[in-house]
Amino acid sequence: MGAADILDFVSNQDCWNTDLGIGAFELDYSGGFYDLPSVRTGASWMVITAIQSSTNKKFALRIPHNYVPKIEETLSRLDTIAEKLLEKKIDWFPHYRVIRNALTVMGKDLPVIVMPYIEGISLSKYVGKNKWNPEKLTTLCTKLSNLEMHLFESGFDHGDVSPG
DSSP, rough: OOOOHHHHTTTTTGGGGGGSSSEEEEETTTTSSSSSOOEEEEEEEEEEEEETTTTEEEEEEEEEHHHHHHHGGHHHHHHHHHHHHTTTTOOOOOEEEEEEEEEETTTEEEEEEOOOOOOOOOHHHHHTTTTTTTTHHHHHHHHHHHHHHHHHTOOOOOOSOOOO
């Protein structure tokens, strides 16, 4: 099962097994192709945007499209990080919930991470846009290093930005 298979199923409300904690929602189709929802795909997770029907507030729904994020150890680690964010009252990182078995695609249950949607430009696009501007790239490196240090001092390692 790949990202295209998942996109085929997410539009069908019958495939959602549980309430995601955001109430009724519509998916964002504004940037989608072939009548599919808009999607951003990373190495392990794809992100679709859900728009809360009552408020128009946007949420990012992260759905795994490969095997690794579906491993219980990975989901438990994500649960622990979410708990630490609340426990340590960290407000510089978006709070999220891991909902196991939230979506059924081709007979398989998938977890979904629900978090606020954050407007902005992706890291790869920012670097590409500023590849000839060493000052901006140096500032970015400093900010990422500071973020990594703050994460480490807060007692957890996000994974995408880490000492490794």
